[in-house]
Amino acid sequence: MFEPELKPQQVKEINLLRCCLLYYIMYGYCLKLSEQLEIKSANGDIKELAKLLENPHVKSLLSVHDTVAQKRYDPELPPLPEYLNIEQSSVKIIRLVKNKEPLGATIRRDDETGAIIVARIMRGGAADRSGLIHSGDEVKEVNGIPVDDKKPEDIIRILAQSQGAITFKVVPGLKEDASLREPKVFLRALFDYDPRNDSAIPCKEAGLGFKKGSILQIMSQEDATWWQAKLDGDANPRAGLIPSKQFQERHWVGFLLSFRSHRDIFSAGFAEHLWDVSVFFFFFCPGPSGVGMNELKRKLLISDPQHFGVTIPHTSRPKKNQESDGVEYHFISKHLFEADIHNNKFVEYGEYKGNYYGTSLDTLRGVLTKKKVCLLDVQPHAIKLLRTAEFKPFVVFVKPPKLERLRETRKNAKIISSKDDKGSARPFTEEDFQEMLNTAEMMESQYGHLFEKVIVNDDLTTAFSELQSALKRVETGTHWVPVSWTHS
Numbered sequence: 111m112f113e114p115e116l117k118p119q120q121v122k123e124i125n126l127l128r129c130c131l132l133y134y135i136m137y138g139y140c141l142k143l144s145e146q147l148e149i150k151s152a153n154g155d156i157k158e159l160a161k162l163l164e165n166p167h168v169k170s171l172l173s174v175h176d177t178v179a180q181k182r183y184d185p186e187l188p189p190l191p192e193y194l195n196i197e198q199s200s201v202k203i204i205r206l207v208k209n210k211e212p213l214g215a216t217i218r219r220d221d222e223t224g225a226i227i228v229a230r231i232m233r234g235g236a237a238d239r240s241g242l243i244h245s246g247d248e249v250k251e252v253n254g255i256p257v258d259d260k261k262p263e264d265i266i267r268i269l270a271q272s273q274g275a276i277t278f279k280v281v282p283g284l285k286e287d288a289s290l291r292e293p294k295v296f297l298r299a300l301f302d303y304d305p306r307n308d309s310a311i312p313c314k315e316a317g318l319g320f321k322k323g324s325i326l327q328i329m330s331q332e333d334a335t336w337w338q339a340k341l342d343g344d345a346n347p348r349a350g351l352i353p354s355k356q357f358q359e360r361h362w363v364g365f366l367l368s369f370r371s372h373r374d375i376f377s378a379g380f381a382e383h384l385w386d387v388s389v390f391f392f393f394f395c396p397g398p399s400g401v402g403m404n405e406l407k408r409k410l411l412i413s414d415p416q417h418f419g420v421t422i423p424h425t426s427r428p429k430k431n432q433e434s435d436g437v438e439y440h441f442i443s444k445h446l447f448e449a450d451i452h453n454n455k456f457v458e459y460g461e462y463k464g465n466y467y468g469t470s471l472d473t474l475r476g477v478l479t480k481k482k483v484c485l486l487d488v489q490p491h492a493i494k495l496l497r498t499a500e501f502k503p504f505v506v507f508v509k510p511p512k513l514e515r516l517r518e519t520r521k522n523a524k525i526i527s528s529k530d531d532k533g534s535a536r537p538f539t540e541e542d543f544q545e546m547l548n549t550a551e552m553m554e555s556q557y558g559h560l561f562e563k564v565i566v567n568d569d570l571t572t573a574f575s576e577l578q579s580a581l582k583r584v585e586t587g588t589h590w591v592p593v594s595w596t597h598s
C-alpha cells in the first residue's frame with residue numbers, strides 16, 4: 111500500500127494551519143488574532159492565514175475546544191440526604207461511588223454490644239484505597255437504613271443491591287492501624303489452599319487461594335488468625351485472607367496429623383536474591399536405589415568438568431591394591447572415623463560389612479572453595495543440616511516414573527546391589543521397582559517442602575535436559591531464598 115502524497119499547496123496550507131494553531135494557543139483568542147491579522151493584511155501569507163482562520167471548520171474546532179475546556183469532569187455526587195443528622199460529632203458520613211469491584215471490607219456483629227463493626231479492610235481494595243473506612247468502625251446506617259437490628263448478611267444484601275453512590279454512617283473506631291508499620295514479609299506456601307473448602311474462614315469471598323510453591327506477600331498480620339496476603343506479582347491490588355502460621359499449627363496439626371508437613375508455611379525470602387554459585391544438589395537415594403541419581407550426576411560431570419565437582423567419601427575399610435588414597439576414598443582408621451562422627455564432621459555416614467562410609471563437611475567445603483558446583487547425593491534427613499547460608503543448597507528430588515514406565519525404560523538397565531561390591535550388577539526386579547516407588551512416595555510426603563525441584567526420571571535424556579535447564583536458571587536468575595541466607 112502507498113500513502114497518498116500531498117501537493118505542495120496542501121503542505122503549505124497545513125503548515126499555515128499549524129502556525130495558526132500555535133499562535134492561537136499562545137494568545138488564546140482567535141478573534142483577537144483575526145483582528146490583528148486584518149491590521150497587518152499587507153503580507154500575502156498573513157492574508158492567507160486570516161482566511162484560513164475564517165474557515166468554518168477551524169472556527170468550529172476552536173469553539174469545540176472552548177466548550178470542552180470549560181466543562182468539569184469530576185464525578186458528581188448527589189447532595190447529602192436530609193435524614194442524616196450531621197450534628198452528631200462522633201459520627202462520620204462516608205459516601206463511596208460503587209463500581210463493579212467489591213468494597214473490600216468485611217463486617218461482623220459485636221457479641222457484647224450487638225453493634226455492626228467493620229471487621230477488616232482488605233489491603234488495596236476499594237475501601238482501603240478510599241482511606242475513609244477503617245477496621246473497628248461501627249456501621250450505623252447504610253443508605254439511610256439503620257443497621258442495628260440487621261444481620262451482617264442482610265447488610266451485605268443491601269450493599270449488593272445498591273447502585274452508584276453508597277452512604278455509610280459510621281462511628282469511627284479508635285483502633286490504630288499498626289500493620290502499616292509492619293515490614294515486608296514474603297512466605298512460600300507449602301500446600302495448596304482453597305478458601306472455598308475451608309470451613310474455618312470467616313468470609314470465603316475475602317479468602318486468597320494459592321498453590322504449593324506460591325510466593326505470598328503478607329500485607330497484614332494484625333489478626334493473629336487470619337493474615338492478609340497478596341500473591342507475588344499479582345496485578346490485583348486487593349489482599350485476601352490466608353490462615354496465619356499460628357492458626358495452621360493450632361488448628362490443623364491438632365486434628366489433621368497426617369497433613370502436618372504440608373500444613374506449614376515457612377519464611378522464604380525478604381527479597382529476591384541471587385543464588386551463590388556454591389549450590390549443590392541432593393539427588394534421590396532410596397534403599398535398594400536405582401532411580402538414576404548416579405547416572406544424572408555422571409552426565410552432569412561429563413558435560414562440564416570445570417564447572418561441576420563431586421565429593422570423595424571417607425571410609426574405614428582397608429585400601430585395596432589398585433586404589434589410591436584421596437581418589438576413590440579418603441582412607442582413615444576406624445578410630446578416627448568414630449572421633450569425626452562424634453565431632454559432627456559428617457554430612458552423613460553409614461556402616462556396611464563392619465566398615466564406615468561417609469561424606470564429610472570438609473570435603474564438601476573443599477569442592478566449593480574451588481568455585482565448583484558440588485553435586486552431592488544425601489539422604490533427605492541430611493538436608494536440614496545443609497540448608498544454611500554457607501551452602502545454599504538447591505535440592506533436586508529425582509523421582510521414579512509410574513510402574514509401567516519403570517518396567518519399560520529399565521528393561522536393559524542393571525542395578526548395582528551394593529556400594530562397595532563393584533561389578534555385582536543385576537537386572538531390576540518387580541520388588542526393586544515397588545520399593546523405589548514406595549520410598550519415593552514416603553520421601554516426598556515427608557520432605558517435599560524441602561525440594562526445590564522434582565525431576566521424574568522417565569526418559570533419561572529428557573530428565574537430564576530438564577535438570578540442565580533448571581541449573582542454568584538457578585545460576586543465572588534470581589530466586590526466593592530463606593531470609594536468613596540474605597544476612598550472610
Ligand SMILES: Nc1ncnc2c1ncn2[C@@H]1O[C@H](COP(=O)(O)OP(=O)(O)OP(=O)(O)O)[C@@H](O)[C@H]1O
Pocket residue numbers: 394395396398399400401402403404405406519520523524525526567568569570571573
Ligand atoms: N531414565 C532411565 N532410563 C533407563 N535406565 C536408567 C534411567 N536412569 C537410570 N538408569 C539406569 O538404572 C541403573 C541405576 O541407575 P543409577 O546407578 O544412576 O541409580 P542410583 O539412584 O544412583 O542408584 P544407587 O543409589 O544404588 O547408586 C543404571 O544402570 C542406569 O543406567
